[in-house]
Structure formats: structure tokens, C-alpha cells
Amino acid sequence: MPNRLIHASSPYLLQHAHNPVDWWEWGPEALARARAEDKPIFLSVGYGACHWCHVMAHESFEDPEIAAILNDHFISIKVDREERPDIDAIYMEALMAMTGSGGWPMSMFLTPDGEPFYGGTYFPPVERYGMPSFRRVLHSIIRSWREQRDQVNRTAAAMRRNLAYTAELKPQPGDLAPEILDAAFDSLVHLYDHYDGGFGSRPKFPQAMTLAFLLRQHMRTGDPAPLAMVEHTLRQMANGGIYDQLGGGFHRYSTDERWLIPHFEKMLYDNALLAQVYLYAWQITGKSFYRRIVEETLDYVLREMTHPLGGFFSTQDADSEGEEGRFFVWTPAEIKAVLGDAEGEIICRYFGVTEQGNFEGRNVLHVPEDLDALAQKPDMRPDFLPYLADVVAMARKRLFEAREKRVKPARDEKVLAAWNGLMMRTLAEAGGALDRADYIESARRNAAFILDHMQDASGRLFRSWKDGRAQFSAYLEDYADVAEGLIALYQVTFESRWLFQAERLLEVIHQHFWDDDQGAAFHTADDHEALIVRRKDFMDNAEPSGNSAYASAAIRLARLLDRPDLLDRAEVIFRFMRHRLPAQPSAFGHLLCALDMFLRPSREIAIIGDAEDPAQRVLHQTALRPFLPDAVLAGAAPEEAETLGRRIPLLAGRALVKGRPAAYVCQNFVCHLPITEADELINLL
Incomplete structure (x- = not known):
């Protein structure tokens, strides 16, 4: 007999629909029942790709005895953190305050009014790992x-x-x-792992936004140290097991300091943010290695994480066939069965595959040394290098094809506005820089999907969409991340509708989220369901906070549309965290990137020409190819420039030069003469 979750839209909640636990979804009915029966609330928060969420579900929530305790003494509420980040953020902050750490599954105990009084994460069904059993915790709460x-x-x-x-x-x-930026960099140097790259020890998370800030620091100061830190980290990650060596894309995090053994789930936001920072590294250095990782990662998203209508799915699970990582790991025998003994032996050496394995008797593929180093081995010859490169390319293709026949991890197919905004931006920027029209088209289809399927008649966004149904009021980060994606899409297409839609989304923030008394924006709208607190989020954790994404979008729109009021709002956000930015830089990577742009003299580029004119496309591509952390880009056909110039002042008064497409570059409030040749534009940029 299914429980109430059988009517949920979330794949994560549906996984619990046949538990013997009498689950409720979060809502006024559940809270009212807790008050009426004078019972504490057991709040369980997780997400579909969470391995330990599955473990606790199997061990405890499928156990009839534990279910009976919960049903008799608690009102049990199950929440998908990806659909309800507001609930997740409030109670995760409470858990961190109570215990000093957090994570998922999150297990919280609340009063009927929703106030937390005890919490933890995973609890085993019997006492082990030095942890109390879930039964013991429940009986203790009942007694208290x-x-x-x-x-x-x-x-x-x-x-x-x-x-x-x-x-x-x-x-x-x-x-x-x-x-402030220099002090933040100095703090990051002390946190940096100079041996394995990244920050901290185990578990190690790929802090893409912090790496993006370091690239900006390098560009601003010319100091080679931040670039070296980024390059070292990017190579270590891409050669490690945290990167899917066959299919592309990054797993959530590494359980060790070496980036070797991952938690195997893949998250849309991680792959959006990491592909973006690899793109920036390629733009700065021109190294083909970074371009390969960008394209493999984005190709993975388009191949495996894209809805036919254009939305992007949320996550790919860690487990398949009941085992964590089963889809991704190999034995030497499995590799040789696909490739043959001779080439299989080479590939085992290249990917670090051994008989003893590195993960539960099997092997997570990684690249312990580059092909150049492998070719220098005593049983190899340097002139083998081209042959080895061909073998690796062939093997990756054939092993991928063989792996496709395995049972794939489950996929959470809900479409989340904020995460889609992040991927839209990365696809647009990558499409422009790499001259990949398919990426730009995917970003365009994604923008149309969000605006057509994930907003209501009044222009308000929904948080989530699945199976034709959009639901849950959008949060601050949904509006801000989608706005950032739309601005990026405008800059690579010059289709003004995307820019004006981004401006409209920021106006929704001003009307429904902004704190007119103190400044900055609340996480939830003024007409959102009332929770125990209405928070403001500033910290960039796994994804940008709503306020940092707003600041980033506002600065770009301010420069494109000549809106100094938007700069004023961004400045207020920076002032809220002014003292914390240099002291805790790894918690504010995206906000530091936004502050870097805010403090730079503006650079505006306007390109006038017909989009079908090859000369216009050359100028546009020339402006998109380099990493320009201080620039915004606008453009129009000559017959539209004057009309659009009323809303986009960069275009006002701009025209063709002697009948040819032209680029107008303004820097430090000084405008250069218009340019019609790409090499002149390269020199100026």
C-alpha cells in the first residue's frame, strides 16, 4: 500500500512512496497534524542521487519496526532538497550550529511549529561507526x-x-x-593543497567558483601564481577518478585528497560550473587539454542530461544494480575482453587499472601519468607516442560503447530553473568562444524552454518542472541564475529578447525579494509560504548564492543598459559581506568574481553588422574568443541599431563603416575609433 508520496512529482520522494513510514510532503497539512496530535516532526531531507540517502532508506525507512515507531510517535516529513532549497537551507544551518557539520541525508527533529531542537545526518539501524542507532535516537527523542x-x-x-x-x-x-581581492587570494594560498591541487583535504570538493576567481586575480594583477594554482588543480581533477574518463563529466566530489575515488553521482550544477572554469583556462592559455574537457563535459550533458524540449535534468545517481559506482568501475579482465590482451595491457597501465583494484576490488579509471611519461618507460620508446595516443583514443571509444551496455544509474529528470540557468550560461559562453553552434542552439532552446514552460502568466518563475508540470515558487537563485544565462546568451547571439527578459527577471527580484530597508535580497519572495525565518543567502556553497548571482547579473546589465541603479544594488550586497570576503574566500567564490568585475573599469564592445555577414561573424567571434573579465558585448544589425539603442545605449549612434561591419570598443570611459578588421580588434582586446 503506497503512502502519500505516491502523488509527489519528485523522483526522490517517489523512491519512498512504498515505505511503511507514513510520510507527508512538507506543507501546512503536515504541520497542522503535528499540532493537533501534539507530536514532534521527523524531517528527512535528501536528494535522488545521494548514496547514503538510499542506504538509510533501505536500512531504516523500509524496516517495519522503525516505521511503526515513526508512525506512532512522529509526523514524518520527506523533503527533496533540490525542489525545496528554502527548507534545506534553514535546517542545514540549524544542523551545522548544533553539530558543527552537515550533509545528506539530513535528519532533523522539530516542534509542531517547525522549530528544530535536535538533528543529525545518516543514522545506522544498529550502533556502528561510533554512531547511535536510529532506534536509539528515536526513543531518546520520544522520552525528551x-x-x-x-x-x-x-x-x-x-x-x-x-x-x-x-x-x-x-x-x-x-x-x-x-x-579585498588581494587579501582573499592570500587566504586561499594558505588553504591550497600544493601537492594534489584544490583546497583542504578529504573529502575534496571541486570549488569551481573559487578557481574562477583565481583566474580573474591572475588577469587583474598579472601574477602567475593564481594561474598556476588553477592549472595544477584542473589537471589533477581531469586526470583523476572524479572525472569520467570515458563518458565525460564530473562526479560530485572526491572521497580522498588525490581526486581518485569519487562519490559517483553527477550533478548538473557541478558540470556547468566546472566546464565554465575549464573554458576560461582554455581562453587564457590556449591549451587544447582544457578545451577537450570542456567539450567532453558539455557533450555528456547534451547526450545524457537533456530533455527533448530543451530542459536539462538534475542529477545522475551514484548507484546502479544496487552498488555504488558499479556502472563506472572496471577489472583488467573486463578491459582486455573489450580490447584484447596487448592493447588492453597498455590501457590498464594508462588508466591505472590493477588486479587488486582501487575501489572494492575493482578500478576507478584515472590517468596517473601522461602519455609522454608512459612512452618514456623502459619497455616503451618515445617514438611510440603517436601509436599510444591512437590506442588511447580507440580504447576510450570502445570501452565507452561497452559500458553503454551496462545498467545505467538512475537519472533524476526534474528540471530546476537555477541549475538550468547555470548550464545555459556555460553553453552560451562555450559556444561563442569555441565556435560551437550546437552549444549556442542548446542554450537558446533551454532559454525558450524555461520561458515557455517554467513561468506563469504574470512572468513569475517556477522552481521545478517534470512530466509537463511546473511547480514550487522560484527562489532568488532561480531568477538570478536564469538572468545570468540569458545575458550570456544575448552576448553570443545579439538576440535582444534574451537581454530584456533578463532585465525583467531582475525587476521581479526588486519587487518581490529585495529588502528595501537594509538592502540585498531574501531567499524567498514576499508572497512565499511563511517558514520559521526568512533568510538572506550570501555564501556560495556548491552553487552560487542568489545574492552573488544577482550582483553578477546586475553589473552586466548595468553596463549593457546604462542602469547605475543596478550597480548601487550590487554594491550593497558586497557591503554585507565586506569583512568576510577576505577571511573566508572559499565560501564566496562567485561573489568575489562579481566584486572583481565591479571594481574593474568597464569595457564595452558594440558590433554593428548583419548576423549573416561573414565579416560581422568574424568580428563577433574575435570578441568572444578571449577571456575578457571586464567586458560586456552588444550588437545589432545596422537597421536596428538606432531603435535598440533607446534601450541598449551602447548601440545608439553606431553604424557600419564604409558599408562594412564595425566594432566599437570603449575602455576606461574612452571610446576608440571603430574597427573593421579582426586583427585590429585582437590587438585592442
Whole structure:
């Protein structure tokens, strides 16, 4: 007999629809039932690709005895954190305050009013790993609820007060100056792993936004150190097991400091942000290795994570056939069965595959040394290098084809606005820089999908779409990330509708999210369901915070549309975190990137010419090829420039030069003479 979750849209919730637990979805009905029955709430938060969420579900939520305890003494609520980031953020902050750490599955205990008083993550069904059993935790909560209610209520009330602090923050006075960026870089140097790349130890997360800031720091100062840190990290990750060596795309994180053994789920936002930073590295260095990773990652997304209508799916699971990583790991015998003994032996050496294995007796493919180093081995010869390169290319193709016959990990096919905005931006930027029309078309189809299927008649966005149904009011990051994607799409297509839609989304933020008293934006709209607190998010965790994405979009729109009011709003956001940016830079990677652009003198490029004119396309491609962290780009056909110039001042008064397409570049408030030749534009940029 299924429970209430059988009617949910979330694949994660549907995975629990046949549990014996009497699950509720989050909503007023569940809270009202808790009040009516005077029961505490057990809140379980997770997501579809979470391995330990599956483990706890199998061990505890499918157990009739544990289910009976939950059903008799609690109102049990299951939440998909990807659909409800507002709930996830509130209670994750509470969990971090209680225990000093967090993660998923998140297991929280609340009063009927939603106030947290105890929490944890994964609990085993019996005591192990030095952790209390879930049964023991439940009985302890039941006893406290019955016998120590006053203490429970005091703890819950104190936690509610603590959670309200972000709404009480105020902008900080003082200069916003490049010294903040320099201090942030100095802090990152101390956190950097000079041996394996990245930051911290195990588990190690690929902090793409922090790496993007380091690239900006290199471009701003000319210091080679931040670029070296990024290049080292990007190579270590792309050669490690965290990268799918056969199919492209990155897994969520590495369980070790060497990027070798991943948590195998693949997230759309990780691949959007990582492909973007590899793209920037290619634009700066021209090294083909980075371009290969960009294209393999984006090709993976288009091949395996794209809905026929143009939306992008959320995640690919870690598990298949009931085992974590089963789809991705190999034995020497499996490789030789596909490639034969001779070439199979070479590929085992190249991908570090051994009989003993590196993951539960099998092997996560990685590249312990480059082909150049392999060719120098005593049993090889340097002139083998072209042959080895051909063998590796052939083997990757054949092993991928063989792997496609395996049972694939499950895919969470809901489409999330914010994550789609991130991928839209990366595809647009990559399409422009790499001259990949298919990437631009995918970004265009994605933009049309969001605007056609994920907004209501009044222009308000929905958070999630699946199986033809859009639902859940969008959050700040949904509006801001989609706006960033639309701005990028405009700059590579010069189709003005995308730019004006981005401006409209920011106006929705101003109307429904902005704090007119203190500044910055709340995570939820003014007409959103009331929760125990209304938070402001500034920290860039696995994805950009809504406020940092807003600041980034606002700066670009301000320069494209001559909207100084948008710069004022962005400045307020920076002031909220002015003292924390240099002290905790890894928590504010995207906000630091936005501040870097805010502090740079603006550079505007306008290109006038018919989109079908080859000379216009050459100028446009020339402007898109390099990494220009200070630039915005506008363009129009000559007959449209004056009309569009009323809304896009960069285009006003611009025309062809002697009948030829022309580029107009303004820098440091000084405009250069129009340019009609690509080599002149290259020199100027």
C-alpha cells in the first residue's frame, strides 16, 4: 500500500512512496497534524542521487519496526532538497550550529511549529561507526518530548532566534577596493593543497567558483601564481577518478585528497560550473587539454542530461544494480575482453587499472601519468607516442560503447530553473568562444524552454518542472541564475529578447525579494509560504548564492543598459559581506568574481553588422574568443541599431563603416575609433 508520496512529482520522494513510514510532503497539512496530535516532526531531507540517502532508506525507512515507531510517535516529513532549497537551507544551518557539520541525508527533529531542537545526518539501524542507532535516537527523542518538554522548547526557541541572524545583517561601511581581492587570494594560498591541487583535504570538493576567481586575480594583477594554482588543480581533477574518463563529466566530489575515488553521482550544477572554469583556462592559455574537457563535459550533458524540449535534468545517481559506482568501475579482465590482451595491457597501465583494484576490488579509471611519461618507460620508446595516443583514443571509444551496455544509474529528470540557468550560461559562453553552434542552439532552446514552460502568466518563475508540470515558487537563485544565462546568451547571439527578459527577471527580484530597508535580497519572495525565518543567502556553497548571482547579473546589465541603479544594488550586497570576503574566500567564490568585475573599469564592445555577414561573424567571434573579465558585448544589425539603442545605449549612434561591419570598443570611459578588421580588434582586446 503506497503512502502519500505516491502523488509527489519528485523522483526522490517517489523512491519512498512504498515505505511503511507514513510520510507527508512538507506543507501546512503536515504541520497542522503535528499540532493537533501534539507530536514532534521527523524531517528527512535528501536528494535522488545521494548514496547514503538510499542506504538509510533501505536500512531504516523500509524496516517495519522503525516505521511503526515513526508512525506512532512522529509526523514524518520527506523533503527533496533540490525542489525545496528554502527548507534545506534553514535546517542545514540549524544542523551545522548544533553539530558543527552537515550533509545528506539530513535528519532533523522539530516542534509542531517547525522549530528544530535536535538533528543529525545518516543514522545506522544498529550502533556502528561510533554512531547511535536510529532506534536509539528515536526513543531518546520520544522520552525528551514526554518528560523534558520545557527544555525542548527552550532549545527550539533559541535555535529559531539564531537562525534569524541573516535577516538582521546590515551593510558594512568602508571602501570596496582591490585590496579585498588581494587579501582573499592570500587566504586561499594558505588553504591550497600544493601537492594534489584544490583546497583542504578529504573529502575534496571541486570549488569551481573559487578557481574562477583565481583566474580573474591572475588577469587583474598579472601574477602567475593564481594561474598556476588553477592549472595544477584542473589537471589533477581531469586526470583523476572524479572525472569520467570515458563518458565525460564530473562526479560530485572526491572521497580522498588525490581526486581518485569519487562519490559517483553527477550533478548538473557541478558540470556547468566546472566546464565554465575549464573554458576560461582554455581562453587564457590556449591549451587544447582544457578545451577537450570542456567539450567532453558539455557533450555528456547534451547526450545524457537533456530533455527533448530543451530542459536539462538534475542529477545522475551514484548507484546502479544496487552498488555504488558499479556502472563506472572496471577489472583488467573486463578491459582486455573489450580490447584484447596487448592493447588492453597498455590501457590498464594508462588508466591505472590493477588486479587488486582501487575501489572494492575493482578500478576507478584515472590517468596517473601522461602519455609522454608512459612512452618514456623502459619497455616503451618515445617514438611510440603517436601509436599510444591512437590506442588511447580507440580504447576510450570502445570501452565507452561497452559500458553503454551496462545498467545505467538512475537519472533524476526534474528540471530546476537555477541549475538550468547555470548550464545555459556555460553553453552560451562555450559556444561563442569555441565556435560551437550546437552549444549556442542548446542554450537558446533551454532559454525558450524555461520561458515557455517554467513561468506563469504574470512572468513569475517556477522552481521545478517534470512530466509537463511546473511547480514550487522560484527562489532568488532561480531568477538570478536564469538572468545570468540569458545575458550570456544575448552576448553570443545579439538576440535582444534574451537581454530584456533578463532585465525583467531582475525587476521581479526588486519587487518581490529585495529588502528595501537594509538592502540585498531574501531567499524567498514576499508572497512565499511563511517558514520559521526568512533568510538572506550570501555564501556560495556548491552553487552560487542568489545574492552573488544577482550582483553578477546586475553589473552586466548595468553596463549593457546604462542602469547605475543596478550597480548601487550590487554594491550593497558586497557591503554585507565586506569583512568576510577576505577571511573566508572559499565560501564566496562567485561573489568575489562579481566584486572583481565591479571594481574593474568597464569595457564595452558594440558590433554593428548583419548576423549573416561573414565579416560581422568574424568580428563577433574575435570578441568572444578571449577571456575578457571586464567586458560586456552588444550588437545589432545596422537597421536596428538606432531603435535598440533607446534601450541598449551602447548601440545608439553606431553604424557600419564604409558599408562594412564595425566594432566599437570603449575602455576606461574612452571610446576608440571603430574597427573593421579582426586583427585590429585582437590587438585592442
